[in-house]
Amino acid sequence: EPPINVRSLSEAIGIRANDLIKRMMNSMGLQVNINANLEEESAVMLAMEFGVELEVIHERTAEDDLLEAWEPDEAEVLNQVPRPPVITILGHVDHGKTSLLDRIRKSNVVSGESGGITQHIGAYQVEHEGKLLTFVDTPGHEAFTAMRARGANVTDIVVLVVAADDGVMPQTQEAIAHAKAADVPIVIALNKIDLPNVNLNKIYGELSQQDLAPEEYGGDTPVVKTSAVTGQGIPELLEMLGIVAELRCEILATPSRPATGTCLEASISEGRGVVATVLVQDGTLKVGDVMVCGDGFGRVRALFDDKGNSVTEAGPSMPVEVSGLDEVPTAGEKFGVVEDVSRAREIAETRRLRTRGVALGERQAVTLENLYSKM
Ligand code: GDP
Ligand code: MG
Numbered sequence: 095e096p097p098i099n100v101r102s103l104s105e106a107i108g109i110r111a112n113d114l115i116k117r118m119m120n121s122m123g124l125q126v127n128i129n130a131n132l133e134e135e136s137a138v139m140l141a142m143e144f145g146v147e148l149e150v151i152h153e154r155t156a157e158d159d160l161l162e163a164w165e166p167d168e169a170e171v172l173n174q175v176p177r178p179p180v181i182t183i184l185g186h187v188d189h190g191k192t193s194l195l196d197r198i199r200k201s202n203v204v205s206g207e208s209g210g211i212t213q214h215i216g217a218y219q220v221e222h223e224g225k226l227l228t229f230v231d232t233p234g235h236e237a238f239t240a241m242r243a244r245g246a247n248v249t250d251i252v253v254l255v256v257a258a259d260d261g262v263m264p265q266t267q268e269a270i271a272h273a274k275a276a277d278v279p280i281v282i283a284l285n286k287i288d289l290p291n292v293n294l295n296k297i298y299g300e301l302s303q304q305d306l307a308p309e310e311y312g313g314d315t316p317v318v319k320t321s322a323v324t325g326q327g328i329p330e331l332l333e334m335l336g337i338v339a340e341l342r343c344e345i346l347a348t349p350s351r352p353a354t355g356t357c358l359e360a361s362i363s364e365g366r367g368v369v370a371t372v373l374v375q376d377g378t379l380k381v382g383d384v385m386v387c388g389d390g391f392g393r394v395r396a397l398f399d400d401k402g403n404s405v406t407e408a409g410p411s412m413p414v415e416v417s418g419l420d421e422v423p424t425a426g427e428k429f430g431v432v433e434d435v436s437r438a439r440e441i442a443e444t445r446r447l448r449t450r451g452v453a454l455g456e457r458q459a460v461t462l463e464n465l466y467s468k469m
Contacts, residue, residue: 181249260286370416397415
């Protein structure tokens with residue numbers, strides 16, 4: 095799809111290119127020629143200056159077709175079954191996010207499993223009363239926000255960690271804003287409850303001010319008192335997460351369909367090539383499948399679960415380490431399975447061209463920002 099430039103805008107809205115150029119010069123101080131590229135929003139604004147309402151219609155691209163094919167069809171939706179909830183832990187620095195994640199992971203190491211966790215892949219699953227819960231260990235809410243900005247909503251429930259000796263702090267508030275923007279339910283872990291001199295009334299008041307009045311305080315926000323040091327409250331927290339997940343009836347997937355999901359992290363590892371931790375969100379990913387993720391593609395060579403065990407497949411909500419991609423994808427990028435390697439290569443090549451095109455285009459285009467900063 096060609097970019098909009100002054101010439102094509104002139105033809106589309108029936109205003110002489112010279113008049114467009116003059117207008118940009120006079121009212122915005124922008125010196126451009128007839129071939130200058132315009133961002134869509136800028137073109138719309140400029141047309142509006144001449145009293146023309148411009149509607150930009152995009153050609154349907156192969157990318158649109160691909161993303162649509164990755165959505166479940168009607169029959170697949172009918173076959174949806176509950177999947178484990180995906181949980182992200184957010185909160186102010188030093189309130190105990192990492193400690194809680196570690197504690198939860200250890201609380202569920204099956205006895206006899208020698209050495210416990212041998213490998214950590216940034217996400218793991220634990221079992222509580224026969225039900226699985228998936229925890230994503232994103233490094234804080236920056237990653238959470240960055241992923242959401244890329245359209246990747248991986249989280250079903252947010253655990254908001256609030257240290258009982260500190261209360262609601264700036265990053266607590268930010269985390270609340272992010273969870274609300276994502277429309278994700280919040281369960282509060284009132285952590286460090288083992289410390290002396292905890293003032294529950296003060297914290298409950300602060301939470302109420304954030305529109306998160308605890309159940310114990312007449313509101314409806316679940317609050318679980320935890321200690322990552324003593325382990326107090328961990329089973330109750332898992333219990334509560336199970337209950338909240340059951341109430342969220344949209345936590346569903348179709349295990350029988352080809353896998354789609356999101357890359358959580360990726361790197362290049364000596365001897366193993368590109369290694370990506372992905373979260374399967376729908377379908378089942380299998381060794382031998384051909385996948386596309388970001389600008390990369392490849393046949394799945396091996397899959398490892400969160401404990402470093404080699405597995406042959408990974409179903410919905412399972413985090414898994416994949417090797418076989420030819421390029422390192424970025425965290426937050428969607429992946430999907432396609433029919434064969436030649437199709438995957440075709441998609442990846444189109445995407446790589448687009449990535450380079452964007453990088454080149456950005457330098458020249460008149461953006462809404464520079465349009466306005468000159469006004
Ligand atoms: P994060 O920045 O939110 O990941 O916080 P950390 O997990 O790194 O914890 C920050 C500090 O608080 C560490 O020194 C932990 O040992 C301590 N800490 C975490 N949880 C608890 C708790 O439940 N009780 C007490 N007393 N200390 C805790
Ligand atoms: Mg931490």
